[in-house]
Amino acid sequence: MPELEIRNLRVAIGENEIIRDLSLSVGLGEMHAIMGPNGSGKSTLAKIIAGHPDYKVTSGEVFMDGENLFELEPDERARKGLFLAFQYPSEVPGVTIANFLRAAVQARLPEGEELEATDYYAKLYEKMDLLEIDRSFTSRAVNEGFSGGEKKRCEILQMAMLDPRYAVLDETDSGLDIDALKVVANGVNSLRGPNLGVLLITHYQRLLNYIVPDFVHVMVQGRIVRSGGKELALELEEKGYDWIRDHAEEPVAA
Amino acid sequence: MKTDTSAVNIDRDKGDFHYEVDYGYDAGIGLDERVVNYISDVKQDPDWVREFRLKALQIFESKPLPTHWASKDLEAIDFSKIRYYLAQGQRSKRSWDEVPEDVKRTFERLGIPEQERKFLAGVEAQFDSEAVYSNIKKAVGEQGVIFVGSTDGLKEHPEIFRRWFGKVIPIGDNKFSALNSAVFSGGSFIYVPPGVKVKHPLQAYFRINAENFGQFERTLIICDEGSELTYMEGCTAPKFNTATLHSAVVELVAMPGAKLQYITVQNWSANVFNLVTKRGLAHEESEIKWIDCNIGSRLTMKYPGVVLKGRKSRGEVLSIALANNGQHQDTGAKMLHAADETTSNIISKSISIGTGRATYRGLVHVPKHLKNCKNNTECDALLINATSRTDTYPAITVRGTGNSVQHEASVSQVSSDQIFYMQQRGLSEAQAMSLSVNGFVNDLVRQFPMEYSVELKRLIELEMEGSVG
Numbered sequence: 001m002p003e004l005e006i007r008n009l010r011v012a013i014g015e016n017e018i019i020r021d022l023s024l025s026v027g028l029g030e031m032h033a034i035m036g037p038n039g040s041g042k043s044t045l046a047k048i049i050a051g052h053p054d055y056k057v058t059s060g061e062v063f064m065d066g067e068n069l070f071e072l073e074p075d076e077r078a079r080k081g082l083f084l085a086f087q088y089p090s091e092v093p094g095v096t097i098a099n100f101l102r103a104a105v106q107a108r109l110p111e112g113e114e115l116e117a118t119d120y121y122a123k124l125y126e127k128m129d130l131l132e133i134d135r136s137f138t139s140r141a142v143n144e145g146f147s148g149g150e151k152k153r154c155e156i157l158q159m160a161m162l163d164p165r166y167a168v169l170d171e172t173d174s175g176l177d178i179d180a181l182k183v184v185a186n187g188v189n190s191l192r193g194p195n196l197g198v199l200l201i202t203h204y205q206r207l208l209n210y211i212v213p214d215f216v217h218v219m220v221q222g223r224i225v226r227s228g229g230k231e232l233a234l235e236l237e238e239k240g241y242d243w244i245r246d247h248a249e250e251p252v253a254a
Numbered sequence: 255m256k257t258d259t260s261a262v263n264i265d266r267d268k269g270d271f272h273y274e275v276d277y278g279y280d281a282g283i284g285l286d287e288r289v290v291n292y293i294s295d296v297k298q299d300p301d302w303v304r305e306f307r308l309k310a311l312q313i314f315e316s317k318p319l320p321t322h323w324a325s326k327d328l329e330a331i332d333f334s335k336i337r338y339y340l341a342q343g344q345r346s347k348r349s350w351d352e353v354p355e356d357v358k359r360t361f362e363r364l365g366i367p368e369q370e371r372k373f374l375a376g377v378e379a380q381f382d383s384e385a386v387y388s389n390i391k392k393a394v395g396e397q398g399v400i401f402v403g404s405t406d407g408l409k410e411h412p413e414i415f416r417r418w419f420g421k422v423i424p425i426g427d428n429k430f431s432a433l434n435s436a437v438f439s440g441g442s443f444i445y446v447p448p449g450v451k452v453k454h455p456l457q458a459y460f461r462i463n464a465e466n467f468g469q470f471e472r473t474l475i476i477c478d479e480g481s482e483l484t485y486m487e488g489c490t491a492p493k494f495n496t497a498t499l500h501s502a503v504v505e506l507v508a509m510p511g512a513k514l515q516y517i518t519v520q521n522w523s524a525n526v527f528n529l530v531t532k533r534g535l536a537h538e539e540s541e542i543k544w545i546d547c548n549i550g551s552r553l554t555m556k557y558p559g560v561v562l563k564g565r566k567s568r569g570e571v572l573s574i575a576l577a578n579n580g581q582h583q584d585t586g587a588k589m590l591h592a593a594d595e596t597t598s599n600i601i602s603k604s605i606s607i608g609t610g611r612a613t614y615r616g617l618v619h620v621p622k623h624l625k626n627c628k629n630n631t632e633c634d635a636l637l638i639n640a641t642s643r644t645d646t647y648p649a650i651t652v653r654g655t656g657n658s659v660q661h662e663a664s665v666s667q668v669s670s671d672q673i674f675y676m677q678q679r680g681l682s683e684a685q686a687m688s689l690s691v692n693g694f695v696n697d698l699v700r701q702f703p704m705e706y707s708v709e710l711k712r713l714i715e716l717e718m719e720g721s722v723g
Contacts, residue, residue: 050678053670078680090675093666094693103689104679141693158679 002028002065004049004082004166004197009060011041011048011222018044020222021060026166029194033208034201035233036219037241042201043087045219046170049199050084051077064166079108083164085155087171092142097154098124100142101161108162127160131187149180156187166197173207185210205237218244269490270523271363275356275463277382281339283466287311290436293339297405297439302416310425310435317429325582327553331527336468336499338437339383346378346385346403357381364490366459373705375454376401380471381461383439390456398447401456404472407443414445419474422505422535422561430555431531434470434503441471441502446481446512455484455517455703460500462491462526468499475505477512477540486517486706493523497552500526506534508542510564515543519706521713522551524581530556533588536596538564545702546573548583549713557615559588562596562627569598572702574695574710576717577610577642586615586647587631591657595626602633603695606642607717613645622653629659636694637667638687666694688718 004026011019018041026032036042048055049062051074062069069077092100101124106115128135133153143151152172159167169188173181188211192198200213208216208230216232217224218241225244226232236244279296281289290311294304319328347353350367361367361379370377376390378401385403394401400411408415425435442458462469477483491498500522508514514534522528528551534542544558560569571587589598604612614633629652635644644665652659668690676686691714692699699707 050674052674073682074674074677075680075682075686078678084678086675086678090669090672092672092676092690092693094696095689100676100679100689103681103685107680107682107685162679 005063007061010058011044011055012058018222022223024224026197026199028197031198031213032215033213034217034219035236040219041222042219043170046084046168046201049168050074081165083159083162083167085159085169085172087174089143089151089155091144093144095142096139097142098138101158104162127157130190131157133157148175152176152184156184160191168199170201173202182210205233208233220244269521270493272463272492273356273360277340277342279341283337284334285338289338293437307436310432313426314429314432314436317432319429324555325553331497331499335466337466338468339439340464340467341384346388348389353387357386360461373454374457375452376456378442378458380440382463382467385440394452397450399450399452400445402443404441404443414476418476418507422533423503423531427531430501430529431503434501438470438472441473444475446477446483448479449481451482455486458487460489462498465494466496471502473504476507477514479509480511482513484515489520491523491526494525498526500528502530504532506542508536508540510538510540512540517545517706519547519710521549524552526551528554532558534560536560536562536564536567536569539566541568543570547710548575548585553582555584557586557588561590561592563592565593566595571600572698573602575604575612577606577612578717579608579610582611584613588617589629591620591624591627594624597628600631601698603698604644605636605691606644607638609641611643616648618650620652620657624654625656627657631661633663635665684719688715691718
């Protein structure tokens with residue numbers, strides 16, 4: 001079965017082990033949520049999967065449809081169908097969203113093949129309509145001077161345009177008011193389907209009211225301490241992370 | 255990093271090729287009175303030009319190199335090892351068919367005849383010391399527009415030529431303007447009659463072919479009252495191991511109400527010393543705009559200027575400099591306000607890659623007695639690597655109370671997070687870098703004519719290909 005598979009992953013920065021023997025599989029068509037308190041290693045996990053150069057893997061592997069991601073450059077992983085919606089997306093001054101996405105779509109075409117401008121814009125406008133984004137949005141420079149909500153919407157638009165097989169959404173709800181949260185959640189839901197596997201990373205349960213996961217995993221101190229269905233998120237909301245800490249298979253220091 | 259190097263390399267070194275050529279005229283190696291007289295003989299200069307040259311030689315020899323403020327690298331130029339004049343023939347041709355085959359194939363490879371057909375009103379092509387081709391579209395010539403090489407200009411139109419030649423940039427302006435005045439050859443002479451608006455650009459292309467060679471073209475452009483002109487120049491040279499010198503002088507005159515735009519896109523190879531003096535004289539309500547894009551060369555020193563002589567005249571310098579490994583782009587602008595209600599605008603963007611160094615030098619001068627003058631200066635530097643360097647030396651002197659100036663400067667760096675973000679969308683590191691750089695210059699490039707902005711973007715992409723990974 002096609003899947004994004006994390007096998008016995010260990011990641012350290014200096015002496016400090018941030019991810020400790022983590023294993024997880026996200027099947028194509030599935031929506032997985034990882035929840036956990038601040039500092040549990042959730043965002044590190046997202047960056048490792050995407051190949052951020054600042055993080056070094058101690059041991060373990062990540063496979064995407066059987067291919068070892070650690071043997072690929074970040075841009076190769078992206079072109080093979082991996083998407084990361086960033087918690088803090090970078091600004092790209094002077095480059096419009098339309099031009100940026102065009103370069104990204106072009107990069108996925110075979111060598112020597114030119115993207116048809118009319119096809120590209122037709123698709124772009126279709127996705128913008130789907131996500132209820134104003135046409136003028138894509139003539140703005142990527143993330144430059146964007147509000148929190150605009151940045152996240154821009155991430156979801158890029159995801160819609162690039163048709164990933166697996167998407168990792170890192171704290172996509174952070175910094176959003178409830179209206180913006182609904183818009184972003186609607187966007188993600190509209191992209192949901194049998195050909196997309198999603199790993200949704202969040203601190204709060206509230207996002208899961210709008211994007212209902214198939215599976216919920218709780219991550220504490222670099223490992224997954226509990227997995228379950230969507231009801232696990234509600235239980236967690238009710239009882240707090242302390243409850244998980246207390247019930248972890250192995251005691252962890254508070 | 256994976257790039258298709260086979261395709262890229264050919265393109266990046268677009269100008270890096272060299273065909274053997276038989277030169278009928280050669281002034282030999284080194285510089286003295288004999289060389290200057292040889293050039294005057296060969297070109298059959300009128301006496302006043304010969305005297306002008308010999309006087310300039312004396313001034314050149316008496317002036318020290320400006321190394322008290324400029325790069326010490328200037329000392330690497332050995333004036334006694336350079337060839338100052340090399341030409342095949344003396345007359346430029348009006349048709350590409352008449353241009354000798356060995357020279358013609360160079361320009362064909364550079365795509366000049368094709369561009370001429372597509373979007374230019376006229377072309378002059380200079381090969382080493384002399385123009386080998388100059389032609390103007392019939393309709394433009396019929397409006398009275400003159401577009402010839404400087405040698406033809408001074409002989410055929412002395413009444414206009416002599417009035418302005420050496421007036422905007424006197425011989426002794428600096429050591430290199432003196433050098434050019436002594437040995438100048440080639441370059442364009444353009445005159446646009448009153449009220450004539452030349453719709454399409456005129457273009458000159460300067461090609462250095464020979465090794466150990468110095469190219470000293472001299473351009474003089476006069477836009478008469480209410481006329482309009484856009485002039486573009488491109489330059490390339492093959493890569494030699496020895497130093498090549500390019501030292502041009504460009505003088506512009508905008509008569510009352512005229513609009514003159516001068517665009518340079520240079521793409522020199524990394525052995526070229528590019529030491530150019532460019533200045534315009536703006537009369538009442540006229541406008542002179544320099545668009546200057548400096549890519550390549552070992553050392554470029556160039557500060558296009560405008561003397562705002564007439565009331566309500568306007569000067570503008572928009573410049574982009576890209577300093578790659580081992581290169582130094584020392585560029586900027588000069589705005590000399592000399593009348594009331596004059597305005598000037600300077601926007602400079604530089605990109606330093608690897609060990610490249612970009613220096614901005616600006617001079618803005620508004621004397622005390624003037625009123626309602628305005629200057630705006632913006633200079634932004636982008637550093638690509640930790641070893642890249644940028645310096646800014648703005649000198650703004652504004653006296654009196656009725657004038658306003660504004661100066662903004664910024665230095666930014668392409669962060670690793672920004673590159674990672676773009677890579678995560680599927681762009682290679684080099685593509686990400688080149689898109690960032692294009693974004694940095696984008697607002698400026700948008701003001702360029704379409705054909706040049708496309709060419710410039712492509713050049714930046716090619717420069718960035720080799721800079722990462």
